[in-house]
Amino acid sequence: MTYKSHLLWAVLAGSASWAAVQVVPLPGVGRLPVGGANEFMLWMAAAVVGGLFPDVDHPHSRMGRAMPLVSWLVRCIAGHRGLTHSLAFLALVGGGLFCFVSMPIGLGFAAGYASHLFGDFLTDGGIPLFWPWRRRVGFRLFANGGFAEAALNVVASSAAFYAWWHLH
Numbered sequence: 413m414t415y416k417s418h419l420l421w422a423v424l425a426g427s428a429s430w431a432a433v434q435v436v437p438l439p440g441v442g443r444l445p446v447g448g449a450n451e452f453m454l455w456m457a458a459a460v461v462g463g464l465f466p467d468v469d470h471p472h473s474r475m476g477r478a479m480p481l482v483s484w485l486v487r488c489i490a491g492h493r494g495l496t497h498s499l500a501f502l503a504l505v506g507g508g509l510f511c512f513v514s515m516p517i518g519l520g521f522a523a524g525y526a527s528h529l530f531g532d533f534l535t536d537g538g539i540p541l542f543w544p545w546r547r548r549v550g551f552r553l554f555a556n557g558g559f560a561e562a563a564l565n566v567v568a569s570s571a572a573f574y575a576w577w578h579l580h
């Protein structure tokens with residue numbers, strides 16, 4: 413998926429997950445103690461960073477250009493659409509942020525990150541979701557950045573707007 417699609421999906425995933433934790437109690441945990449404008453801003457900022465971060469391993473991506481050293485390091489270790497496009501990396505970084513930084517940042521980041529993996533899972537390259545098993549998996553429904561991707565973006569935004577309009 414393109415940078416813009418990932419950005420859109422990160423914002424949608426961030427707001428949907430935020431709305432969900434406000435109303436749905438987690439099994440064994442109950443309602444999460446998050447709320448208020450400040451935590452919402454943190455959550456959304458983390459979701460956007462999480463949604464764009466996986467492509468840090470591409471030198472020409474926004475994240476790759478913003479953090480050239482990190483980009484180079486990750487590329488050396490795993491190549492593009494390698495380790496950063498896996499559940500293992502999501503759990504590692506999201507869990508780390510959750511435990512050592514803050515809960516809203518960790519969960520928001522994980523929501524955005526998951527939206528990125530989901531988006532790339534749909535496109536024709538596939539991703540090594542179960543890294544270190546290197547096999548790329550995915551639905552491979554459409555080409556990166558093509559018409560189908562744009563159409564899906566429109567459908568997802570309309571659905572989100574519809575949900576927001578009827579639920580808030």
Ligand SMILES: [Zn+2]
Pocket residue numbers: 413466467493497528532
């Ligand atoms: Zn990607």
